[in-house]
Amino acid sequence: MVDPITVNTNAGETLLRFRDDVVHDEPAVTLDAFLGQTNATAVRLEAGDDARELLDHLGQIALVEISFPTFRDGRGYSAARILREAGFEGELRAAGDVLVDQIPHMRRCGFDSFAPEKPIDGPTLTKLLALYPQPYQKAADARVPVWKLRHG
């Protein structure tokens, strides 16, 4: 999906979603709460939480929300990749200090949903997402790295 769908949730959040399934409406629980009550289907990871602790439970999780307390804190990018590399196909949402210039990188790391604290300018995002024709490296998205284009 190239352009996001804007969704207003019951909780009053505005989401930018790059997926067309129904928004998961169960509130996300903390990692500790999730590991203590195994029937939750939505989890919120704080920046310092270890995403690997979810890997044994991915089958039951529909939504992982990863917190960005400030856009400078890049731990969430690694958390996202770890989940996608382990085969997680549910919604991966970046929440908090999410800015338009960071979203293209977040998309490459596997995020497909965004809950920014402040509104994102749609035309700027569209432009930025289309700016780089192809990436140098393989990541968690489907984009084909330059070396593969060179060598097949």
Added chain:
Amino acid sequence: MYVYDEYDQSIVDARVEEFRDQVNRRLSGAMTEDQFKPLRLMNGLYLQLHAYMLRVAVPYGTLDSRQMRMLGHIARKYDRGYGHFTTRQNIQYNWIKLADAPDILAELATVQMHAIQTSGNCIRNISSDQFAGAAADEVADPRPWAELIRQWSTFHPEFTYLPRKFKIAVIAADEDRAAMRLHDIGIQLLERDGVLGAKIFVGGGMGRTPMIAHEVKDFITADHLMSYLEACLRVYNRYGRRDNIYKARIKILLHEIGVDAYRDQVEAEFAAIRELGIDPPLAELERITAMFAGPAFATDAPDTVDRSDPDFAVWLDQNVAAHKQPGHAVVTISLKPIGGIPGDASADQIDLMADLAERYGHDELRVTHAQNIVLPHVRKADLHSIWTALRDAGLAEANLDLISDIIACPGLDYCSLANARSIPLAQKIGERFAGRQRELGELKLKISGCINACGHHHAGHIGILGVDKKGTENYQLLLGGSGAEDVSLGKITGPGFDEDGVVDAIERVTDRYVELREGGERFLDTYRRVGMQPFKEAIYG
């Protein structure tokens, strides 16, 4: 040399467009300075004391004459007619206007250059041995590996908001001309059972807590280099400290958890990702390597040089090194004239060096981490002509690795972080020792204007650290550091000095060295043999 294909060019062109848009959004007020800052930093644009500074990447320090001329053109058109070559083998311009920055990047893109990731908390320009491809002692040219890493690290989506900046160096010889073990990751290529691979060191660096990198991987082959580096960076990105900017480099992580724990975590991460298709095929390294095949050297070039001109002979002995090809030599052009600003070159000097490279040097130049310029492939028969042209341009100082070949940071003259000036001190030291520097032999002197150590003072045979002492500039003296294969960190002699006092102290140190040295000992060798005490006595009486 690496030549862009359509993919490389389109990525650099897109970057220009992206940055132009970001600058416009900043100038229109759509973005705050706080939001703009990390974006401009990732394009090498700093706000200094007086103006913006733009740092342009010179990947692994390699340039051709067309690129070098572009650097001169930018100095002339957008700066005050000069540029400053840096310890990261880059060039920076100190008087740039924000509104001009997108145009400068557009001009650079026309000669396959950019300012991508020359600052910010991301993977910086990959540095390498300035003698790569010319050195007799290398197992391979390290630059194809550096280029492979450059591409992997460019806009790496996971590693753009690391805890702190991240510097990688690649060498391929036992003699370390790139301070490899003072990098966040240092890579030494070596051959084992006929296969080329890499030894990986992690956790080196200078700054306020200098550390020497630890070996974390004995040998990794090219087919898994990227996934291994990705594992190294991921562990750092997840667990490096973010609570204190001064403890955020990877060296602190290794220091706190220990090299064995770090290695175990990297191995676990590597095991999880090594088969995920992160590594390019070997054909990609082969494609790049073919571009570094090197020039076709004349096989009948005469191997003798007429030394009858005494000034030329002095330069020949000091600034010219052996080349792997008979009849050829490696020239280091000193950017450290006595009384000058270390690493500075005027637009005219930059053009002249480009001309010499084109005419005599197979169109190649290198920037060294000691802030000099190298012509890596020249015929011995042309050395006198090259020297004559350099002399006429004020570029023939015969002081490579001598006490006046000083590494110095910009210091308080430019930098908003500095506590003390570096440049005037470098000038005074050069002037004081110009007459006897050859007698003192190899003596690497490095000056930093604050504890962030951009002037590599920890790695100087003699290091100087500028500090603020109750509102006045004060200089601490360090002895015994080295950034080479005999890497070590300097130790502080004792109480600091004012500007003239530190020059006097260096004179007392060098006088004592001359009394104590045995045989062909360098200053560093004598220091290591006799220790700090005799020098302390000489300084403080």
